[in-house]
Amino acid sequence: xxxxxxxxxxxxxxxxxxxxxxxxxxxxxxxxxxxxxxxxxxxxxxxxxxxxxxxxxxxxxxxxxxxxxxxxxxxxxxxxxxxxxxxxxxxxxxxxxxxxxxxxxxxxxxxxxxxxxxxxxxxxxxxxxxxxxxxxxxxxxxxxxxxxxxxxxxxxxxxxxxxxxxxxxxxxxxxxxxxxxxxxxxxxxxxxxxxxxxxxxxxxxxxxxxxxxxxxxxxxxxxxxxxxxxxxxxxxxxxxxxxxxxxxxxxxxxxxxxxxxxxxxxxxxxxxxxxxxxxxxxxxxxxxxxxxxxxxxxxxxxxxxxxxxxxxxxxxxxxxxxxxxxxxxxxxxxxxxxxxxxxxxxxxxxxxxxxxxxxxxxxxxxxxxxxxxxxx
Numbered sequence: 024x025x026x027x028x029x030x031x032x033x034x035x036x037x038x039x040x041x042x043x044x045x046x047x048x049x050x051x052x053x054x055x056x057x058x059x060x061x062x063x064x065x066x067x068x069x070x071x072x073x074x075x076x077x078x079x080x081x082x083x084x085x086x087x088x089x090x091x092x093x094x095x096x097x098x099x100x101x102x103x104x105x106x107x108x109x110x111x112x113x114x115x116x117x118x119x120x121x122x123x124x125x126x127x128x129x130x131x132x133x134x135x136x137x138x139x140x141x142x143x144x145x146x147x148x149x150x151x152x153x154x155x156x157x158x159x160x161x162x163x164x165x166x167x168x169x170x171x172x173x174x175x176x177x178x179x180x181x182x183x184x185x186x187x188x189x190x191x192x193x194x195x196x197x198x199x200x201x202x203x204x205x206x207x208x209x210x211x212x213x214x215x216x217x218x219x220x221x222x223x224x225x226x227x228x229x230x231x232x233x234x235x236x237x238x239x240x241x242x243x244x245x246x247x248x249x250x251x252x253x254x255x256x257x258x259x260x261x262x263x264x265x266x267x268x269x270x271x272x273x274x275x276x277x278x279x280x281x282x283x284x285x286x287x288x289x290x291x292x293x294x295x296x297x298x299x300x301x302x303x304x305x306x307x308x309x310x311x312x313x314x315x316x317x318x319x320x321x322x323x324x325x326x327x328x329x330x331x332x333x334x335x336x337x338x339x340x341x342x343x344x345x346x347x348x349x350x351x352x353x354x355x356x357x358x359x360x361x362x363x364x365x366x367x368x369x370x371x372x373x374x375x376x377x378x379x380x381x382x383x384x385x386x387x388x389x390x391x392x393x394x395x396x397x398x399x
Contacts, residue, residue: 024042024043024044024163024164024209024211024238024239025042025043026040026041026042026043026238026239026268026269026270027040027041027042027043028040028267028268029041030379030380032287032379032382032384032385033382034382034384034385035287035288035384035385035388036262036287036288036289037052037286037287037289037375037378037379037384038051038052038286038289038291038379039051039052039376039379039380040270040291042111042270044079044111044163044164044211045111045163045208045209046103046109046110046111046112046163046208047078047079047109047110047111048078049078049079049111050078050376051270051291051292051376052282052286052290052291052292052293052372052375052376052379053078053079053291053292053293053372054282054293054294054295054368054369054371054372055077055079055080055081055113055292055293055294056071056075056077056080056081056294056298056299056365056368057080057081057083057294057295057296057299058080058081058082058106058108058112059081059082059083059086059296060082060083060086060087060090061082061087061091061102061105061106062106063077063080063299063361063365064299064303064357064361065299065303065354065357065358065361066299066358066361066362066365068106068107068108068109070335070362071108071365072110074334074335074336074362074366075334075362075365075366075369076366076369076370076373077110077365077369078110078111079110079111079112079113079163080108080110080111080112080113081112081113081114081115081294082102082112082113082114082115082160082162083114083115083117083120084114084115084116084117084153084156084157084160084166085115085116085117085120085148086120087102087114087156087160088117088146088156089139089140089141089146090141091105093156093159093160096159096160096161097159097205100161100206101159101160101161101205101206102160102161102162103161103206111163111164112160112161112162112163112164113162113163113164113165113166113294114157114160114162114164114165114166115166115274115294116148116153116157116165116166116167116168116169116195117135117148117153117168118166118168118169118170118171118215118243119171119243119274119275120137124137124138124140127140130170130187132187132190133147133149134147134148134149134150134152134168134191135147135148135168135170148168149168149194150167150168150191150192150194150195150198151194151195151198153167153168153195154195154198154199154202154212155198155202157210158202158203158204158205158210159205161204161205161206161208161210162210163208163209163210163211164210164211164212164213164239165199165210165211165212165213166212166213166215166241167188167191167192167195167196167212167213167214167215168191168195169188169191169192169215169217169243170184170187170188170191170217171217171243171244171247172184172217172219172244173219173247173248174219174220174247174248174249175248176219178221178224181217181218181219181221181224182218182221182224184217185217185218185224185227185228188215188217188228189228189231189232192214192215192232192235192237193235195212196212196235196237199212211238211239212237212238213237213238213239213240213241213270213272214232214235214237214239214240214241215232215240215241215242215243215274216228216229216232216240216241216242216243216261216265217243217244218244219244220249220253220256220257222257222260225257225260225261226260226261226264229261229264229265230264233264233265233266237269238269239269239270239271239272240265240266240269240270240271240272241271241272241273241274241292242257242258242261242271242272242273242274242290243274243275245257245258245273245274245275245276246275246276246277246281246295247275251280251281251284254276254277254281254285255284255285255288258273258285258288258289258290259288262288262289262290263289265289270291270292271289271290271291271292272290272291272292272293273285273290273292273293274294275294275295276293276294276295277293277295277297278297278396279308279367279368279371279392279395279396280392280395280396282368282371282372282375283371283375283387283388283391283392283395284388284392286375286379286384287384287385287388297364298361298364298365298367298368299361299364299365301364302357302360302361302363302364302365303357303360303361305317305349305360306364307328307329307345307360307363307364308363308364308367308368308395309328309329309331309332309337309363309367309399310329310331310332310367310370310394310395311329311331311394311399312394312395312396312397312398312399313395313396313397313398313399314342314398314399316342316345316346316349316356316360317346317349317350318346321342321343321345321346322343322346323343324341324342324343324346325341325342325343326341326342327339327340327341327342328340328341328342328345328359328363329363329367331370332363332366332367332370334362334366335362336359336362336363336366337362337363337366340359345359345360371391371395374387374391375387
């Protein structure tokens with residue numbers, strides 16, 4: 024993997040860059056659609072490329088390990104050919120699933136023992152095993168195993184948790200160095216900065232991970248219940264401690280405004296289930312604002328869903344038709360909403376990159392955030 028920093032905004036920390044991977048080049052800032060179990064729900068891989076303009080997607084080690092399992096993935100030649108996706112893939116190591124399965128897991132120095140949410144069977148993730156699993160998946164960018172503490176964790180808990188995450192990161196890196204790609208494509212490993220909202224812990228985490236010399240750095244443990252202002256403050260404090268010549272990834276974030284504000288603070292990569300999950304529930308992100316397509320006000324609105332986007336659904340189907348699909352329980356409605364929302368997110372990233380290139384990012388954010396955040 025190679026990261027090229029092309030430009031930094033003159034009045035913010037926003038960065039324009041490019042990540043080269045074995046499966047393609049990624050323009051940053053970038054949003055990564057979440058394909059947890061080998062599919063971005065309701066969206067064909069071809070549509071992700073031709074209509075949404077996605078450049079990279081995210082898969083999840085925990086879910087892919089449980090189903091379909093490594094034997095099936097290895098038989099297929101890895102996740103890329105299994106799901107017919109030719110572009111780059113990033114895999115989350117499962118740390119967030121460990122966080123969300125609080126009643127089903129036990130954390131120790133060795134790793135995390137957990138119960139499957141599918142059948143209750145017990146499994147053990149160690150720093151070494153998650154590298155081996157991600158080797159079997161064949162992702163371009165792998166993540167270290169980490170513990171994600173809750174937003175209300177005490178200072179003492181956050182500190183001890185971060186120490187464990189740092190030790191696990193070192194073990195992941197050691198395992199990476201003594202193993203090889205199973206499919207011939209180079210795989211890069213990103214570290215994860217933790218520490219809840221405690222700035223001293225976050226700084227210590229960042230500096231010690233930088234000393235380990237990873238090719239990229241993520242900020243984890245945010246967007247888990249803390250106010251947006253706290254998230255922004257943590258990112259502001261962390262990014263100056265990360266290398267300028269390596270990509271920065273904010274995990275699990277978030278709303279359109281969250282993305283733009285964190286780009287302003289020096290973040291390059293994002294992922295979130297929000298565009299697809301909210302879309303399936305009838306919430307549409309558009310270039311005019313946010314709308315609930317189930318509302319009766321759209322019953323006879325024959326205007327396009329979003330004429331500001333150029334894809335196969337947004338300027339073709341009407342709000343009235345999409346509402347009809349949702350009220351009728353038709354699956355096509357979920358697909359249209361997902362394509363709309365992902366297209367909007369990628370169009371927003373395209374506009375952000377253009378604004379950085381033209382040295383008007385601060386102005387762009389001031390103009391755009393009120394529009395994309397308003398309710399229609």
